[in-house]
Amino acid sequence: MLTKKQLDLLEFIHTRLQRDGVPPSFDEMKDALDLRSKSGIHRLITALEERGFIRRLAHRARAIEIVKLPESMGGVPSAPTAAGFTPKVIDGPHPSPAKPANITPDEVQLFARELPVMGKIAAGVPIEAISHVDHHVAVPGQMLSVGQNHYALEVKGDSMIDAGINNGDVVIISETNAADNGDIVVALVEDQEATLKTYHRKGASIALEAANPAYETRVYPEDKVKVQGKLVGLIRTY
Template sequence: MLTAKQHELLRFIQVRLEQTGISPSFEEMKEALDLKSKSGVHRLISALEERGFIRRLANRARALEVIKTPEEAVLTSRSAPVAANDRAPAKPSRVGAPAPANDVLDIPLHGRIAAGAPIEALEGQSSLQVPAALLGPGEHYALEVSGDSMIEAGIFDGDYALVRRTDTARDGEIVVALVDNEEATLKYLRRVNGKICLDPANGAYEAQLYEPAQVAVQGKLAGLLRRYH
């Protein structure tokens, strides 16, 4: 018998796996269940694991697999007893199993983005194949990086920035910022005295300061792809 919170968490994990193929983070689980700390999530995960409802997948970050649901557990308990010698080996249910690590997804490729001075935003569109393991939940797109203003953050000219689409971001996050509704740039976001500061990661460049109305967040950096020639 599961507690209400255990059942709620199990259902949340199952739905997220069915939607995205990737289990939610502990922070997402904490917020979904309105818990005060991640330690509460750890206790719920451990309880579900001990009861055989989920299992952790080895060598994969934040990877959980739903083995059975409470409904399946009830059906099992109501089944007629079977002699021990007649039992077939148990096969775990693969409800909402995460996508294999070698799965590849096509995401939109919106041209080049400046990692220096802003350039024209989202020019053209094609697609880029990306390993599913590099992407978390949400909608993503890719941009080819142009310039060297983010090299100290490990982002180089010619890299592909994998961006999770969102219109909000916290200070210190690397974002795709649309300036004056026509130019886009990849920078650290910072708020200073009521203004928006877009910080480079290269000492040769200066920060760019704008009024809040001039800047719209178009997404947050989720990962990078680099091709070696």
């Protein structure tokens, strides 16, 4: 079931694709639906994608394709899914799409972006500092903040399992050298070892806390710990 605004937007996109072969811009969609901001278009597009009516592509700007149409627009009725469940999946080891070009900051969060995977990060005892690009991974734009630099790391170890971070997961990190208490951070210890832990400042000391009772909290003088980024997302491959 689509709302009137969702149906109006789907009809507008479909008409423009039929006429021009390319989808309309965010500004055109906003004007056509008489909305005040492009954030409203973003929400409508996300709703249409979640309901399986459109698919957003990452290899070119404004890449939207119609997957199906509702019956009111001549579409074929959809077969019901078990218990109404529609899975949302982030695919695993497939080739990363190219970064889209010529899109606005409002539009960039609709598309996947390619991030470098900077090797492995210890969610356990700290391992050697990470400084090389191992490969790249495509990351949904919704995970990322416009204007911020990001990178990815593969998790090694189980010390953060109670925070939902498992061995083999890929974590998405926003580059920063500052953190608040309770943030999960990439911390460089004594300029030699990198680890993924929950950050707590206690006076002139920094506590790096695991999310697994099998691992003890490690406390260091503040000059021995450098924050290299904060956790903003996670990708898991089954």
